[in-house]
Amino acid sequence: MAPSLRRITAMAGLRVLAGPGALDRPVRWVAVSELEDPTPFLEGDELVLTTGMRTASWRPYITRLVDRGVAGLGFGIGLSHARVPAELVAAAAEAGLPLVEVARETPFIAIGKAVSDLLAAEHYEEITGAFEAQGRLTRAALRGDGAASVADRLARELGGWVVLLDETGTVRHATPPEAEERAAGLRSEFARLRSGAAAVALAGPEENVVVQPLGGRGFFAVGAGHPFTPIAHTIVNAAASLLTLALEQGTAPERLRSAVLRLLVAGETETARAVLSDVGVTLPDDPVVVLAVAESGPIRAFHAPHGDVTIVICAEPELPGLRDAFDEPVGISLPGPLSGVATAVDQAVRAYRAGRGKLNFADLAGQGLLDLLDSGAVRAYAEVLLAPLDEQRGDLRESLRAYLACNGHWDAAAQRLGVHRHTLRYRMKKAAELLGRDLDDPAARAELWIALNAPRAS
Structure with missing residues (x-):
């Protein structure tokens, strides 16, 4: 919802000279113009700011602004006019167009920035609200009656009604219950959806309706007595995804x-x-x-x-x-x-x-x-690592095992093997060369010990 002119005048300290009854109109932008007819460059709902330096006749000027649907007019004093012209005040009052006085000390750009900040804040609140609504819809989908809970939650989020229907158009769930009657008037829309339409939107003076398919598992319709904003459409689309999942999930708890x-x-x-x-x-x-x-x-x-x-x-x-x-x-x-x-x-x-x-x-x-450790991975790694020992001499593997088991003590390892320690030294030098490992390195010793103790392929 865009900020109202009342909020902007209060925040900027602007004095209202005419049209106080229309200050609750939304302001969607600020336009600064010294043209006698700025309306070709306006869309409506703007706060127009001017110093009046090029305008000679105020009543036609006000008439053009009103016909264009502007939210209000701000007149800057202290430049071309020391005060707001009485003719302008009278014309605005007759037309019911809000007219505010902008003091010389208040630059137009400050008002523009203020409105821009308010619009950004409003947009952020809308987006935040949409995320929060999606969170509430998601939590509703996690309940035991997922689809019905999502429909009930969506109706509350949008302040309207929701009807779930199967692929034949039979009502599955309606919230509130009396909304079931709305489904009867939507049969032509169901036909359009079956033919491939992604969604159908109906806008009327008293009600707006959106109808969407649910992934081949039926349809849902949502209606409200007010137009759907872009944020509301985002919420509806989120609900459509959740409803589709809820209807196809026997596996939702899992x-x-x-x-x-x-x-x-x-x-x-x-x-x-x-x-x-x-x-x-x-x-x-x-x-x-x-x-x-x-x-x-x-x-x-x-x-x-x-x-x-x-x-x-x-x-x-x-x-x-x-x-x-x-x-x-x-x-x-x-x-x-x-x-x-x-x-x-x-x-x-x-x-x-x-x-x-x-x-x-x-x-x-x-x-x-x-x-x-994964025994298969360890065994495969050990076979590759120790293969050079087996290819050269059968006693190198057992000599290395004894040497590591004795923590590198030559005499103890040689005695365990029943060989001279010089023989063991030769074997370990050969093993180190074949393996490309420093046998004095604790990390290398640990790696080799794990490889030697890995189960060998049968």
């Missing part, structure tokens, strides 16, 4: 849970709580435990699909009873805060992939680092 799990993994804990609270679902309090299971079944805790597994989040005290409800395998994370779900999901999935019954991540971690 999609909702998946979206919430993604929020939790991304660290958006409070947003996830807020989304679920709108549909009457709560997340457990800290500390929580995450389970990775193969089935979704009837689960009495928050759960969501995650790749090829189902993730279950429960409060730690609920774990014993919940764990027993699933067939093996089950991966179980360490307890922790809900804000740390990303780590807990990773732990649960790793424990699940170990395939050892109902396995806690703590037990898996206690069995060594290799149990936390």
Whole structure:
């Protein structure tokens, strides 16, 4: 809604000389003109500012402005006129056109900037309102009766009525209920939509109606006793998308849970709580435990699909009873805060992939680092890394293993192998050359130790 002339005059400190009863008209722009007839350059609803330096006859001037639909006239004094001409005041008063006096100290550009700022603020509020409305529509879509809830919410947002119809034109839902009668007069519009029209808009003196298809699953009509603004059309289009999804979703709860799990993994804990609270679902309090299971079944805790597994989040005290409800395998994370779900999901999935019954991540971690790594990837990497040793001499691999196991102590490693330490030194020099690794580097030693202990292909 554009700012009113009343608001602009109050903000700029302008004195109203005529037309006080029309100060609530919206002002959509400010036009500065010294032309005797500026109307060819106006669209209507402007506040025209002038000093009157080129105008000799005021009544025709006022008549032209009124016919063009301007919101008001501002007259600047102190330049060509010391005061506002009496003829101008009288003509404006007779025509009911607001006339304001602009003091010499108030530049026209200041008024233009003020109006521009107000228009920008109004536009920002409209856009913000549209985003908020879309949020309310989205939350309505997440309720059990998604399509009907979206229709009810849309009617409230636009101050009108909404009717949902199936592809045959039969009413599915109407809000308010008496709006069902409106569907009877829209059958020709349904035919146009079936033939490929994207939407149909009907404008009348008493009512405006928009009819849109819902992705082959029917139609919806929305009407109001006022014109639809561009922002209102944006809200209607958002509702159309949500209604289409709501009508085709037998999987809406699953999609909702998946979206919430993604929020939790991304660290958006409070947003996830807020989304679920709108549909009457709560997340457990800290500390929580995450389970990775193969089935979704009837689960009495928050759960969501995650790749090829189902993730279950429960409060730690609920774990014993919940764990027993699933067939093996089950991966179980360490307890922790809900804000740390990303780590807990990773732990649960790793424990699940170990395939050892109902396995806690703590037990898996206690069995060594290799149990936390992808065995196939480690084996493939080890075969490539250690291949130069196997291609040269069969004893280089075992000599390297003994050397690393003894933490680089020559005598202990040589004794374990039953060879002279000089022999071992030669073998390790050869191994280092073949592998391209510095065996005195702790990082290289760790890498080689993991490769040597990786399971070999059968």
